[in-house]
Amino acid sequence: MRQYPRIAAIDLGSNSFHMLIAKATTRGYRIITRHRQKVRLADGLTPSLTLNDAAIERGIGCLKDFAQLLNDYQPLQVRCVATATLRKAHNRQHILKRFERVLGATIDIISGTTEAGLIYQGATLDLARPESAMLVLDIGGASTEVIAGIGTEPHVLKSLDMGCVVWQNRFFADGAISARRFADAIDSAKRLIQPLAKTYQAHGWQTVCGASGTFRALQDCLRHYGSGTMSAEFIDYCKNESIKHGHVEQLHQLGIRDDRMAVFCGGLAILVALTESLDIRAVDLAQGALREGLVHTMLAERKRSLA
Known part of the structure; x- marks a missing residue:
């Protein structure tokens, strides 16, 4: 056997x-x-x-x-x-x-480019149709990867110098949440995204998927509110609800797990900037990310070595 x-x-x-x-x-x-x-x-x-x-x-x-x-x-x-x-x-x-x-x-x-490529591989293995244009977003702790491709092949790969931990510490360090703080965090993220917006929009996409903890936290919010789609409107609603509650310790009222509350606003501000800068209407939750991309790459290398 x-x-x-x-x-x-x-x-x-x-x-x-x-x-x-x-x-x-x-x-x-x-x-x-x-x-x-x-x-x-x-x-x-x-x-x-x-x-x-x-x-x-x-x-x-x-x-x-x-x-x-x-x-x-x-x-x-x-x-x-x-x-x-x-x-x-x-x-x-x-x-x-x-x-x-x-x-x-x-x-x-x-490198950031290698990271982006692995994330795309992991995120699209189960979701992508062979000819489907995809946009994959991954908001990490200290970087954000934005990757556009066709099927499982990435074409435009960028790693941006912002992440949920860094943004949380920069704009929400004491845990207080306000409209002014969110606006500053979103504007700072947009300054990094907007120079690339035309490149991504020229590539185009049929599906957008998110492959990190920010998106899993939003999925928890969807279940909490009984809504079915991670739309741009729902993302903005979560931002306004966060502001209304005023402090990270109150974010459990949005259905967010305790281990995610501390960096949620940092990641959410980056996501709002992405949706507004790239005109993203809705995001699906990816089933895979960087480690699934690593497994896929390891197996492909093994297959070539045995051929």
């Missing part, structure tokens, strides 16, 4: 660390287990772009758990990538050595 290998994909994001362990199959792969921990790495990035000890220790604590899971599941191949916060951190080499020692695996700091 043929044995199919287990593989592990690990994403060290600026807000959360993710691990996905999957088993290769004749038709692709089957997910065995998923794990996610809120590490909030971007919270520890100082103005001088040095990652502080507290954030490093949070990362190490998570990676100890991941190392135990790798030991339990014994995957044949492990791929671990780090994104925006470690791209920016001046002390990244010191951090990498400590992280790799704990995890027991090599960690690659990938």
